[in-house]
Amino acid sequence: MDDANRITAAILVIGDEILSGRTKEKNIGTIADHLFALGIDLCEARIVADDHQAIVDALNALRAQYTYVFTSGGIGPTHDDITADAVAAAFNVALDEDPRAIKLLLERIKPEDLNPARRRMARIPAGGELIENRISKAPGFMIGNVIVMAGVPSIMQAMLEAVTPRLKSGPAMQVETISAIGTPEGAYAALLGSIATAHQGLSIGSYPSLVDGQFHNQIVIRGRDHQAIAEAAAQVRAMVENLANERAKTTRETPK
Amino acid sequence: MDDANRITAAILVIGDEILSGRTKEKNIGTIADHLFALGIDLCEARIVADDHQAIVDALNALRAQYTYVFTSGGIGPTHDDITADAVAAAFNVALDEDPRAIKLLLERIKPEDLNPARRRMARIPAGGELIENRISKAPGFMIGNVIVMAGVPSIMQAMLEAVTPRLKSGPAMQVETISAIGTPEGAYAALLGSIATAHQGLSIGSYPSLVDGQFHNQIVIRGRDHQAIAEAAAQVRAMVENLANERAKTTRETPK
Numbered sequence: 001m002d003d004a005n006r007i008t009a010a011i012l013v014i015g016d017e018i019l020s021g022r023t024k025e026k027n028i029g030t031i032a033d034h035l036f037a038l039g040i041d042l043c044e045a046r047i048v049a050d051d052h053q054a055i056v057d058a059l060n061a062l063r064a065q066y067t068y069v070f071t072s073g074g075i076g077p078t079h080d081d082i083t084a085d086a087v088a089a090a091f092n093v094a095l096d097e098d099p100r101a102i103k104l105l106l107e108r109i110k111p112e113d114l115n116p117a118r119r120r121m122a123r124i125p126a127g128g129e130l131i132e133n134r135i136s137k138a139p140g141f142m143i144g145n146v147i148v149m150a151g152v153p154s155i156m157q158a159m160l161e162a163v164t165p166r167l168k169s170g171p172a173m174q175v176e177t178i179s180a181i182g183t184p185e186g187a188y189a190a191l192l193g194s195i196a197t198a199h200q201g202l203s204i205g206s207y208p209s210l211v212d213g214q215f216h217n218q219i220v221i222r223g224r225d226h227q228a229i230a231e232a233a234a235q236v237r238a239m240v241e242n243l244a245n246e247r248a249k250t251t252r253e254t255p256k
Numbered sequence: 257m258d259d260a261n262r263i264t265a266a267i268l269v270i271g272d273e274i275l276s277g278r279t280k281e282k283n284i285g286t287i288a289d290h291l292f293a294l295g296i297d298l299c300e301a302r303i304v305a306d307d308h309q310a311i312v313d314a315l316n317a318l319r320a321q322y323t324y325v326f327t328s329g330g331i332g333p334t335h336d337d338i339t340a341d342a343v344a345a346a347f348n349v350a351l352d353e354d355p356r357a358i359k360l361l362l363e364r365i366k367p368e369d370l371n372p373a374r375r376r377m378a379r380i381p382a383g384g385e386l387i388e389n390r391i392s393k394a395p396g397f398m399i400g401n402v403i404v405m406a407g408v409p410s411i412m413q414a415m416l417e418a419v420t421p422r423l424k425s426g427p428a429m430q431v432e433t434i435s436a437i438g439t440p441e442g443a444y445a446a447l448l449g450s451i452a453t454a455h456q457g458l459s460i461g462s463y464p465s466l467v468d469g470q471f472h473n474q475i476v477i478r479g480r481d482h483q484a485i486a487e488a489a490a491q492v493r494a495m496v497e498n499l500a501n502e503r504a505k506t507t508r509e510t511p512k
Contacts, residue, residue, distance in 0.1 A: 017463050019298045020429075022476060028303070032277030042275045044310070047284070047301040050461070052302070077442045077461040079449035086396030109442070117445030135466070147376070154466050173276075186365070188331045189373030193335035206334040207273050210391070210410050220278060225304070 007170040010062040011036055014055055014073040014083050016094050018047050027072045027149075027156050027180040034160055037169030040068065048065050050074060055086035056079040063090070063146055068167065070160075073139065073151030077117040084141075087148055088125035108137040118221040142166065171224050176233040180206075180217040183247070191239050192219065199232045200251055201225055263375055263426040263499075266318040267301040270311055270329040271407055274303050283328045290416055291482075295426030296324065306330060308389050311342035319346070319402055324423065326416075329407030331374040331396065343404055344381040354380040357395050364393040388393050388418040398422065427480050432489040436473040439499050447495050449477065455488045457481055 005096075007114070011031050017023040028045050035042045043066060048054040055074075062069045074083030088095035101122035107120055111225040124130065131140035131147070133155055140149045142160040149159040180188065185206055196204040202223035208215045221232050267287050273279040284301050291298045299322060302323055304310040311330075318325045330339030344351035357378035358370075365374055377394040380386065387403070388398035395417040396405045405415040436444065441462055452460040458479035464471045475496070477488050 015457055016461055016478075018284075019288060019301070020431075020478065021285060021290075021292045021298075023463065024285040024430075029277060029280040032275060036277045042277075043305060045275070045303040048297060050459075065310075073304075076462070076464060077445040079445065079452050080461045113442070115442065115446065117449075118442040120445075121442075135469075136471075152464055152466055171360075175276075175278075186369070186371060186374035186377075189333040189335065189376075190371065193373070196335050203272055203306075205272055205336045206332070206418065207279065208332060208408055211407055213391075215392075220273065222276065 005170075007040045007068075007168050008066040009040050009068040009070060010043060010056050010066045012055075012062060012069055012071045013033065013045070013047040013151075014050065014071060014086075016050045016080070017046075018073075019049055026153050027151070030153065030157060031070055031072075031160065033126070036173060038167065039172045041173075050080045050082060050088070052082055052086050055083065056090045058144065059077050063144065065182070066215075067145060069146045071146065071148050071159040072156050075121065075138070075148060075150055077120050081120070083148060084120075084123050084125065087128075087143060087146060091125055091127070091143060091146075093126040093143075095123050095125050097122050098128075098130070100130055102156055104130070104132075104137050104139050126213070129166075130163065131159045134158050134162070169218055173222050173224060174226060174229050176221045176229055176237050178233065178240060180222075183217065183240060183243050184215060185217055188219075188239055195232055195235050195239070199223075199228055202214045202228055202232055204232065204236075261372055261426075263296045263324075263424050264286060264299050264322040265296050265324040265326060265387075266299060266322045267327055268311075268314050268318060268327045269301070269303040269407075270306065270327060270342075271303075272306045274329075275305055277468065283407070283412050286413060286414065287291070290420075292429060294420070295428045296423070297426070297429075305444050306336045306338060308338055308342050308345070311339065312346045315343065315402065316347040319400065323401060325402045325472065328401065328412050331377065331394070331406055337376070339404060340376075340381065343384075343399060343402060346486060347381055347383070347402075348398060349382040349399075351379050351381050352383075353378050354386070356386055356468055360386070360388075360393050360395050367418055385422075386431050387415045390414050390418070429478050429480060430485050432477040432485055432491050434475045434489060434496060435476075436496050439473065439496060439503070441473055442470060444475075444495055448492065451488055451491050451495070455479075455484055458484055458488055460488065460492075475504050 018025045032042050042146050046058050074081045124141050125143050126142040128143035135155045135158050149156045205220050208217045266328050274281045289297050295361045302314050304314050330337045379398050381399050384397040384399035405412045461476050464473045
């Protein structure tokens with residue numbers, strides 16, 4: 001698949017509480033997994049504060065660049081929930097109360113409790129289509145290529161599932177993971193670089209992690225050309241085995 | 257403290273593995289907590305792929321806007337570790353092997369094992385100052401207002417601690433958290449909005465979370481003016497208590 005046919009996405013997380021450290025961000029990983037399974041390439045994520053201009057600027061930068069932009073956070077009833085206002089401003093459209101959204105709110109809220117603050121959750125930018133929220137009813141919405149979702153993880157997930165049938169999906173990305181535990185990155189970096197150079201259509205990465213002070217490395221090959229992935233994976237496996245054998249030999253020859 | 261004296265920061269996380277969902281991002285939360293304690297206002301975070309131009313563009317946008325930019329990821333020995341190259345390109349300076357960095361690598365790596373791939377980890381953009389890494393020795397670096405750190409969380413943390421004495425810090429942010437468990441956001445949104453409007457210098461947020469299908473809300477007041485925080489917190493506490501009392505009264509009057 002050439003680049004012109006790629007379906008791409010960005011995530012925009014909105015919320016002071018993430019940037020202050022108070023709340024640990026969890027939605028990016030969930031959305032990333034979901035998009036990966038749909039064959040949509042997540043290319044960028046941003047976290048911005050509850051700041052009107054910051055949201056508008058990030059939204060306009062991202063929606064011009066990617067097939068989809070998924071936002072999370074800032075669509076509740078309180079004064080710091082300003083995402084709908086910012087989305088309407090970014091698209092330069094009106095933000096009015098939507099009767100369909102009011103109807104959904106009334107499934108959970110008694111008419112006498114539907115005060116002005118709660119009605120704010122029914123304000124949808126003109127042209128937006130609602131996204132159902134089976135958890136707490138207040139809907140998200142999709143306008144143009146922008147999908148606006150809640151920040152509370154379980155509600156965000158419900159909205160992500162609800163909007164999925166409306167998204168274009170791509171051919172699923174294939175992944176091969178080869179463990180290189182015990183072999184340091186520096187020992188295979190040059191060979192792995194040659195394999196990557198010979199397979200430009202694939203993404204080949206080496207991911208170290210530290211477990212009890214020892215590096216546990218994994219080499220991950222991702223792409224959409226099954227043949228090329230199989231070939232590269234065979235080369236990586238052979239490389240890792242050779243290095244392990246060499247190391248075993250050296251250890252035997254120079255006992256400690 | 258007026259805006260001109262604020263010390264601000266952004267985080268730039270670099271790595272395909274975060275965007276593919278394979279690795280769940282953990283460094284943003286750690287850095288956010290650390291900066292909060294230092295009185296540095298984290299204003300934005302971005303995650304980009306292992307893509308030279310994407311890193312250069314994000315770095316140039318962020319370093320122009322904030323006091324500091326903290327990057328994480330992409331400084332290992334493999335072909336997909338391209339952060340140092342991108343930082344050098346963004347600053348338009350040379351990227352040469354630094355003898356001080358080689359010396360640090362030799363504390364962990366035997367001279368005969370210091371192959372070209374491992375030497376890549378000693379390439380530091382001209383003008384950069386090393387950041388010590390007590391875990392695996394390969395250093396991070398600081399150039400201008402950009403702090404370049406590893407992606408492996410324990411190594412990133414070691415570098416963050418090592419660079420801290422070189423950072424300007426601000427007056428610590430004060431926080432008051434008021435629990436509003438049992439009171440829905442929609443019931444207090446209007447009153448809370450008035451309190452926020454009357455305290456423009458503070459950040460007042462309402463953070464819902466779902467526990468067993470019930471909203472557990474917390475109201476958080478942050479700022480640097482102790483007097484204003486105490487006043488706003490007293491008003492929020494009174495508001496939450498009044499609402500709880502009203503609800504208790506209504507429940508008594510209209511038994512189920």
